[in-house]
Amino acid sequence: MEAPAEAVRTPSGSSDGSLTNPDDKLRLLSVVGGDPLYFDWKQGESNTDMVNIIFDLINGKVQLIRRRSHGAKIGLIFHSSPLFAVLYLIGMCFNIYIYIYIYIYAVSSARRLNSHYQPWSSEVYGETRYEQMQLIIDQLKFKESDVFVDLGSGVGHLVLYVAGGTRVKKAVGIERAALPSEYAENMKTEFHRWMRWWKKKYRPFMLERGDFLDNKFRDLITKEATIIFINNYAFTPDLETCIKRELLSECRDGTRIVSTKSYATGTKEINDRLLNDVESILDVRQLDTVEHPTSWTDKHVPYFLHTVNRGRVGNKSHVKVENKQENGDGHEGSHEDNYDEENA
DSSP: OOOSEEEEEEOOOOTTSOOSSOEEEEEEOOTTSOOOEEEEOOTTSOOHHHHHHHHHHHTTHHHHHIIIIIHHHHHHHHHHOHHHHHHHHHHHTIIIIIHHHHHHHHOSOHHHHHTSSOTTSTTOOOOBOHHHHHHHHHHHTOOTTOEEEEESOTTSHHHHHHHHHSOOSEEEEEEOOHHHHHHHHHHHHHHHHHHHHHTOOOOOEEEEESOTTSGGGHHIIIIIOSEEEEOOTTOOHHHHHHIIIIIGGGSOTTOEEEESSOSOOSOSOOOTTGGGSGGGGEEEEEOOOOSSOBSSOSSOOOOEEEEEOGGGGTTOOOOOOOOOOSOOSSTTSOOOOOOOEEOO
């Protein structure tokens, strides 16, 4: 049986056959027959990246599995076959922890990412944690017919999580800021690498660079999307008005919108005045959350589920939010070319 990890050296070709200045790599063979992973392995150095992956995948995850009521099963497996137990643990931890490694290798400076944005602007950076996204997936029950769209997708971590962990038709993220879009390219590379190692299939996905209010994304958002994710916790009122007027009011019936700030109260009586507000066509409820659902604060951040339901307004004509402001918050500038589409 071939060892799961081995050093791979490329000799420089010295006259006596010894290795001089070798280009050392550690090859991590796939436990399921996928493509191997390669890591830098420097003689005489700590090689912390590779060591941390192995130990973090195995050591400490036992407690996580035990908390999920698998403790007795793990103990039995360890007793009968330690090697199989290690593989079992890795498999159990795949859904979240592999994505964490993808993020670690793709985002070289989380501090730079967090400080990239102007404070208190609509582009303030904050991430929904994978545990919270999994809870959202469980509550909404993503289906094969669903098209998931993340408006303001950052580095694309939720798009990749949905593409790799659900059976959606496709997942799309749209991000206008330069640095997160740069890291999103790294995320795609790492995602492909780890998925090949696990020999794991995934759904079609795209990470687009651009302004989600741009007309080129309009059909995707209003005609194709069935689940829209918007981390709008720090969005300005002007941007929120544009989102409601130009996007949400045009979405198809049944479209589900998840946001961190509600677009409707669900308690207002529908009258002639409310017909000019997108709230008149939205059913809303609050979703369950994990203890710390976001990266930017330890405080509670709510998540709301809105469902487009024009039946709320009876026989009234199609509702469209009035534009009471001529200008938005500057989102109309800086439209850039799309990135390439990635298919499974």
